[in-house]
Amino acid sequence: MSENTEIRPFRIDVPQAVLDDLRDRLGRTLWPDELPDAGWDYGVPVAYVKELAEYWRDGYDWRAHEAAINRYPQFTTEIDGQNIHFLHVRSRHENALPLVLTHGWPGSIVEYLRIIDLLTDPEDPAQAFHVVVPSLPGFGFSGPTTQKGWNRYRTARAWAELMRRLGYDRYGAVGNDGGSFVSPEVGRIDPEHVVGVHVTQIFSFPSGDPAEFARMTPEEHKALEVLQWFNENKMSFNILHSQQPQTLSYAIVDSPVGLLGWNSQLFGDTVDVSADFVLTNTMLYWVTGTATSATRFYYEDAHAEHPKEPTTVPMGLAMFAGDFVSMRTFAERDHTNLVHWRSYDRGGHYAAHIVPDVLAADLRDFYGPLR
Numbered sequence: 001m002s003e004n005t006e007i008r009p010f011r012i013d014v015p016q017a018v019l020d021d022l023r024d025r026l027g028r029t030l031w032p033d034e035l036p037d038a039g040w041d042y043g044v045p046v047a048y049v050k051e052l053a054e055y056w057r058d059g060y061d062w063r064a065h066e067a068a069i070n071r072y073p074q075f076t077t078e079i080d081g082q083n084i085h086f087l088h089v090r091s092r093h094e095n096a097l098p099l100v101l102t103h104g105w106p107g108s109i110v111e112y113l114r115i116i117d118l119l120t121d122p123e124d125p126a127q128a129f130h131v132v133v134p135s136l137p138g139f140g141f142s143g144p145t146t147q148k149g150w151n152r153y154r155t156a157r158a159w160a161e162l163m164r165r166l167g168y169d170r171y172g173a174v175g176n177d178g179g180s181f182v183s184p185e186v187g188r189i190d191p192e193h194v195v196g197v198h199v200t201q202i203f204s205f206p207s208g209d210p211a212e213f214a215r216m217t218p219e220e221h222k223a224l225e226v227l228q229w230f231n232e233n234k235m236s237f238n239i240l241h242s243q244q245p246q247t248l249s250y251a252i253v254d255s256p257v258g259l260l261g262w263n264s265q266l267f268g269d270t271v272d273v274s275a276d277f278v279l280t281n282t283m284l285y286w287v288t289g290t291a292t293s294a295t296r297f298y299y300e301d302a303h304a305e306h307p308k309e310p311t312t313v314p315m316g317l318a319m320f321a322g323d324f325v326s327m328r329t330f331a332e333r334d335h336t337n338l339v340h341w342r343s344y345d346r347g348g349h350y351a352a353h354i355v356p357d358v359l360a361a362d363l364r365d366f367y368g369p370l371r
Helices: 016-027 046-058 062-070 109-120 152-165 179-189 210-215 218-233 236-243 245-254 256-266 275-286 291-302 328-334 356-370
Strands: 008-010 074-079 082-089 097-102 129-134 171-175 194-199 315-321 338-347
Touching: 016 046, 016 256, 046 256, 046 275, 062 109, 062 275, 074 152, 082 109, 082 152, 097 109, 097 152, 097 179, 097 356, 109 129, 109 275, 109 356, 129 152, 152 179, 171 179, 171 356, 179 194, 194 356, 210 328, 236 245, 236 256, 236 291, 245 256, 245 291, 256 275, 275 291, 315 356, 328 338, 338 356
Parallel strands: 097 129, 097 171, 171 194, 194 315, 315 338
Antiparallel strands: 008 074, 074 082, 082 129
């Protein structure tokens, strides 16, 4: 059977019955016990989740956030047997450079909403971009995945096809979190059309070669210590997603507070975001029933065969305070055309949401010479 390549307009309109059921479930939450003064040592604290859940039930306005997303043109199309949902916002400047921006977990297209207008509508045509923001396969309104194998590489191939289908012959690939895994692969598989890849993390790690450690700077040794701490204290989500996502699914698909508690471990006490931002991202998993298929992305990636050769398209990094600290010694091993490396003293993991002006300026600086 041939694939339906039609691009169909889409608008979010969650049935009221889904929202009523959510409110009812939130009101019937069975709360776990907790040791006194445990803080975040054992995981996400009850008080943190309870405050969010009470606001979710009694104060949060999904319809307002639904309308905010619906401000932007949305579409769906089928690629490689999978429904793909995406925002597509064209600049009034016809010769703007197209960008495909990719989110990760537990984020969503919501993390890019504040940067869209900055990118698409500057006064200077030379600073303008057409913007495509897809929901990762299995995330949000891209719907659950129905086949095995939707890892970063299959996703990258889908993004290349999406940009081709939209008529873009030259474009840039931008990523954060999981998008920082996907976007370099878009450049790898479509170098004839990708002018450059820009990410907010370069996840390159030591290979074990003593010569690499000898080249590391003092700052990189500190970054490695932070990474080691994170690996020992906060990587449980990655291990569980990569090994048994289906086992986790019973807790996060049936209980909205279960989903909120699980997803908020990476929104929690270390990122400067509002309750509305946490809840709107969480809502995109809840109302679409994609909590499970989103976690499967980790499983598929962990079981994929990873390329051993470095990427060659121009690569840029914008690193923000409070986020993963990329290490150039290892980044240059994995990306031979690393031409842009910036570090900012503010921002955090969701820079496109928290400091959209800073990230937009960095994107213009990187892509300016590549247009």
